[in-house]
Amino acid sequence: xxxxxxxxxxxxxxxxxxxxxxxxxxxxxxxxxxxxxxxxxxxxxxxxxxxxxxxxxxxxxxxxxxxxxxxxxxxxxxxxxxxxxxxxxxxxxxxxxxxxxxxxxxxxxxxxxxxxxxxxxxxxxxxxxxxxxxxxxxxxxxxxxxxxxxxxxxxxxxxxxxxxxxxxx
Amino acid sequence: xxxxxxxxxxxxxxxxxxxxxxxxxxxxxxxxxxxxxxxxxxxxxxxxxxxxxxxxxxxxxxxxxxxxxxxxxxxxxxxxxxxxxxxxxxxxxxxxxxxxxxxxxxxxxxxxxxxxxxxxxxxxxxxxxxxxxxxxxxxxxxxxxxxxxxxxxxxxxxxxxxxxxxxxxxxxxxxxxxxxxxxxxxxxxxxxxxxxxxxxxxxxxxxxxxxxxxxxxxxxxxxxxxxxxxxxxxxxxxxxxxxxxxxxxxxxxxxxxxxxxxxxxxxxxxxxxxxxxxxxxxxxxxxxxxxxxxxxxxxxxxxxxxxxxxxxxxxxxxxxxxxxxxxxxxxxxxxxxxxxxxxxxxxxxxxxxxxxxxxxxxxxxxxxxxxxxxxxxxxxxxxxxxxxxxxxxxxxxxxxxxxxxxxxxxxxxxxxxxxxxxxxxxxxxxxxxxxxxxxxxxxxxxxxxxxxxxxxxxxxxxxxxxxxxxxxxxxxxxxxxxxxxxxxxxxxxxxxxxxxxxxxxxxxxxxxxxxxxxxxxxxxxxxxxxxxxxxxxxxxxxxxxxxxxxxxxxxxxxxxxxxxxxxxxxxxxxxxxxxxxxxxxxxxxxxxxxxxxxxxxxxxxxxxxxxxxxxxxxxxxxxxxxxxxxxxxxxxxxxxxxxxxxx
Numbered sequence: 001x002x003x004x005x006x007x008x009x010x011x012x013x014x015x016x017x018x019x020x021x022x023x024x025x026x027x028x029x030x031x032x033x034x035x036x037x038x039x040x041x042x043x044x045x046x047x048x049x050x051x052x053x054x055x056x057x058x059x060x061x062x063x064x065x066x067x068x069x070x071x072x073x074x075x076x077x078x079x080x081x082x083x084x085x086x087x088x089x090x091x092x093x094x095x096x097x098x099x100x101x102x103x104x105x106x107x108x109x110x111x112x113x114x115x116x117x118x119x120x121x122x123x124x125x126x127x128x129x130x131x132x133x134x135x136x137x138x139x140x141x142x143x144x145x146x147x148x149x150x151x152x153x154x155x156x157x158x159x160x161x162x163x164x165x166x167x168x169x
Numbered sequence: 170x171x172x173x174x175x176x177x178x179x180x181x182x183x184x185x186x187x188x189x190x191x192x193x194x195x196x197x198x199x200x201x202x203x204x205x206x207x208x209x210x211x212x213x214x215x216x217x218x219x220x221x222x223x224x225x226x227x228x229x230x231x232x233x234x235x236x237x238x239x240x241x242x243x244x245x246x247x248x249x250x251x252x253x254x255x256x257x258x259x260x261x262x263x264x265x266x267x268x269x270x271x272x273x274x275x276x277x278x279x280x281x282x283x284x285x286x287x288x289x290x291x292x293x294x295x296x297x298x299x300x301x302x303x304x305x306x307x308x309x310x311x312x313x314x315x316x317x318x319x320x321x322x323x324x325x326x327x328x329x330x331x332x333x334x335x336x337x338x339x340x341x342x343x344x345x346x347x348x349x350x351x352x353x354x355x356x357x358x359x360x361x362x363x364x365x366x367x368x369x370x371x372x373x374x375x376x377x378x379x380x381x382x383x384x385x386x387x388x389x390x391x392x393x394x395x396x397x398x399x400x401x402x403x404x405x406x407x408x409x410x411x412x413x414x415x416x417x418x419x420x421x422x423x424x425x426x427x428x429x430x431x432x433x434x435x436x437x438x439x440x441x442x443x444x445x446x447x448x449x450x451x452x453x454x455x456x457x458x459x460x461x462x463x464x465x466x467x468x469x470x471x472x473x474x475x476x477x478x479x480x481x482x483x484x485x486x487x488x489x490x491x492x493x494x495x496x497x498x499x500x501x502x503x504x505x506x507x508x509x510x511x512x513x514x515x516x517x518x519x520x521x522x523x524x525x526x527x528x529x530x531x532x533x534x535x536x537x538x539x540x541x542x543x544x545x546x547x548x549x550x551x552x553x554x555x556x557x558x559x560x561x562x563x564x565x566x567x568x569x570x571x572x573x574x575x576x577x578x579x580x581x582x583x584x585x586x587x588x589x590x591x592x593x594x595x596x597x598x599x600x601x602x603x604x605x606x607x608x609x610x611x612x613x614x615x616x617x618x619x620x621x622x623x624x625x626x627x628x629x630x631x632x633x634x635x636x637x638x639x640x641x642x643x644x645x646x647x648x649x650x651x652x653x654x655x656x657x658x659x660x661x662x663x664x665x666x667x668x669x670x671x672x673x674x675x676x677x678x679x680x681x682x683x684x685x686x687x688x689x690x691x692x693x694x695x696x697x698x699x700x701x702x703x704x705x706x707x708x709x710x711x712x713x714x715x716x717x718x719x720x721x722x723x724x725x726x727x728x729x730x731x732x733x734x735x736x737x738x739x740x741x742x743x744x745x746x747x748x749x750x751x752x753x754x755x756x757x758x759x760x761x762x763x764x765x766x767x768x769x770x771x772x773x774x775x776x777x778x779x780x781x782x783x784x785x786x787x788x789x790x791x792x793x794x795x796x797x798x799x800x801x802x803x804x805x806x807x808x809x810x811x812x813x814x815x816x
Contacts, residue, residue: 013455013456013458015459015461015463016268016460016461017241017392017461020239021239021385021389023375024239024381024384024388025385028381029376029377029378029381030237030272030376031272031374031376032272032372033373033375034375043265043314043318044315046346046347046454046457046477124389125389125392127395127463127464128465
C-alpha cells in the first residue's frame with residue numbers, strides 16, 4: 001500500500017518546526033529557503049497552512065520536464081527529480097499548481113519533497129498532529145471517524161435527553 | 170565559517186542613515202549570544218550620563234544562539250537598552266521576528282542615533298533600507314504591520330511600536346504579530362525617541378550546524394520531551410496556564426487585589442474569581458505561539474465587537490482583580506487596546522489600579538480625570554484610561570513618566586500609592602506573602618517574571634515543591650511562600666538559569682517553569698547539549714550558568730555607574746508597613762529586617778558588597794577586569810552618581 005503525507009490543515013498552528021526539520025535533513029543547515037515544506041502564514045490572523053508536494057498521480061512537473069528528469073517512483077508513490085539529468089530550467093517550478101516545487105538559490109537546484117525515503121522528518125517533529133504519514137486508504141479514515149463520532153455523540157445525547165424526560169414524567 | 174551563530178552583528182545608525190556589520194565572534198566566548206552580547210555592547214558604548222532618549226543610547230535586539238534553529242521553544246529575543254527610567258533594562262519578545270533576524274544573517278541588531286523623521290527599517294538579508302514611515306506614524310500596532318506588509322510583501326516579520334511608543338510613554342512596548350511583546354521597561358519609547366516606527370525583516374540564509382545529524386536527533390528528543398511533559402501540555406493545550414491562573418493565583422494568596430491594598434481596603438467588594446471557562450469556550454480560536462515551539466502557550470481569541478488577538482497571563486494579571494473586574498471579556502478588551510496602542514499591559518493595569526485607589530480614598534475626584542469617575546471595576550474607567558494614555562490626551566498625559574510621574578504631579582500623598590521600584594511598577598504578585606517574589610521585585614526593578622521561582626507552585630503540590638526545595642537549596646523552607654529561608658539562593662539560582670536561557674533564546678517560561686506545579690522541564694541540560702551540537706563548542710549547564718552570572722554582574726556594574734545602590738533595591742513602604750488584607754495570607758507581613766537579611770544573602774551570593782556594588786574580586790572572577798576598571802575609575806572620580814541620569 002502506498003503511503004502519503006497527510007496534512008490536517010486545521011491543526012496547524014504555523015510554528016514552522018517542519019520547515020526547519022526539513023531543511024536540516026536535506027541541507028545540513030537550518031535554512032528556510034531549502035525546506036521542501038513551507039508554512040504559508042497569515043500573520044495578522046494567526047493562521048498558517050503547510051504546503052508540500054502532493055506527489056500527483058498525473059504530475060504537471062513531470063509532464064513539462066523537457067529532459068524527463070522527473071519521474072514517478074512507484075515503490076514509494078513519489079515524484080522524484082534526477083539531478084544528473086536536470087538542466088535547471090525551472091519549468092516544473094512554474095507549472096506546479098501549488099508552488100510546491102521551488103528553486104533553491106543556495107544549491108542552484110530545484111527542490112521538492114522526497115518523503116525522506118519513506119520516513120518524513122517533518123511528521124516526526126510536528127507536535128500538533130497536523131502532519132501524518134499514512135496508508136493512502138487511511139487518508140480519510142480519521143476524518144470519517146471524527147464525523148461519525150460527532151453523529152454518535154449527538155445520537156447518544158438525544159437518547160439521554162429522551163430517557164431523562166421519561167424519568168421526569 | 171561559523172556554526173550555530175549567524176556570524177555577524179548588524180549596526181544601524183539612524184542619524185547618518187548608515188549600516189555596518191561586525192563579527193560576532195569576539196563576543197561569543199564570554200557572552201555566548203542573545204542578551205549577553207547586548208549587555209556588553211551597552212556597557213561599552215553608553216556612558217553613565219547618557220539619558221534614555223539621547224541618540225547615543227543603544228537599542229539592542231538579541232535573539233539567542235538557538236533561535237531560528239530546530240531547537241524547541243527557542244524563539245525568544247531579548248531587547249536591551251537604557252530604559253526611560255534611567256537604568257539598563259531587558260525585555261523579552263517571542264513570535265517569529267528573532268528567528269527571521271538570525272536567518273537574515275545576524276546574531277544581534279544594534280540601533281543607535283536618531284532619525285530626523287519617522288522611518289522604519291527593512292532588513293532583507295544583507296540589504297538594509299531605511300524607509301519613510303510618515304504614513305504609518307500614529308497607527309496602531311496591527312494596522313502598522315498590515316500596511317508594511319502591503320508595501321514590501323507578506324513574507325516579512327515585523328516588530329513595531331504603537332502611538333504610546335511614539336509619544337514616549339515610559340511604558341510603551343515593542344510588539345510583533347498579534348501580541349507577543351517586549352512589554353516591560355518602556356523600550357517602545359526608546360524606539361519612539363529614535364523616530365523608528367518598525368523593523369521589518371526577511372531572512373533567507375542558512376544557519377549552519379556543527380553536528381547536523383546529532384543535532385537533529387537531539388532536537389527530536391527534546392521536542393518529544395516537551396510534547397510529553399504533563400505540566401507543559403496541561404498549561405498549553407488546555408490553556409490551563411491562563412484559563413485557571415486567576416482562580417489558582419488568588420486561591421494561593423499569590424495575587425493582590427487592587428493596588429496591594431491596605432488592611433482597611435473593602436475586601437468584601439472583591440468579586441469571586443472562578444476559572445475562565447465560559448470566556449474560553451466561547452471565544453478561544455486555537456493555540457498560538459513562537460517559532461519552533463512544541464508548547465505554544467498563547468491562545469488566540471476572537472471576540473465579536475472587540476477583535477481577534479492573543480493574551481497570556483500578563484493580561485489576565487493586569488485587568489482582572491487588579492482593577493476589581495471579574496468580566497473576562499472586559500479583560501480581553503483592555504488587553505486588546507493595550508496591544509493596539511503598544512502599551513505594556515502590566516504597567517497600564519497598575520496605572521488604572523492606582524487611579525482607582527486614589528479615587529476610592531478621595532485623593533482625586535472625577536475632576537482630575539476629565540469627568541470620569543475612577544470607580545473600582547468600572548468598564549468606562551478602565552477602557553477610557555487606556556485610550557487616554559495611549560493617545561496622550563487629557564489625564565492620560567499624567568502617565569507619560571509612569572505611575573510615579575503621575576503620583577508626583579497629583580501630589581496630595583499620591584506618591585504613597587505608587588507601587589513602583591526605580592520608577593517601574595511591580596508585577597501583580599502578593600509580595601507581602603510570597604517572600605522570594607518580594608526579593609525578586611526589589612532587585613529587578615519590579616520585574617518578577619525574570620526570576621519567578623517554584624514557590625508559586627506551592628498550593629498546587631506542596632510536597633513536590635518542598636521536596637524540590639530541599640534537594641536544590643538544602644531547605645524545605647525555600648518552597649514555602651511565607652518563609653524567608655532559602656529565598657535568596659533560589660532567586661539567585663533562578664535568575665542565573667533564566668538569564669542562561671536568554672543567551673540561547675530559549676524560553677525561560679518553558680525551561681524553568683514551575684507555576685503548573687511540575688518540575689518536569691526545569692533543566693538546562695538539554696539547551697546546553699543543543700547549544701554544544703549547534704556550535705561545536707562543548708558546553709555544560711555549569712558553563713552556561715557562569716556566562717549568565719558574568720552577564721548579570723556586568724549589567725549591575727553598568728547600573729551602579731548610573732547610581733544604583735542598595736537603597737534602590739527595595740519595595741514601596743506600604744509593602745513593609747501593612748499586612749495582606751484578605752485571602753489565604755490575610756494578616757501576613759513583610760518584615761523589613763528579614764527582608765534586609767534576604768538582600769544581604771543575595772548580594773553575598775552575587776559577590777556584591779553591602780551597597781550592591783560588584784567587588785573587584787567578583788569582576789575578576791568573571792573575567793570582567795577591564796570592565797571593572799571603568800567602574801572603579803568612575804566611582805573614584807565622581808563618588809556617587811546618584812544625581813546623574815537616574816530618575
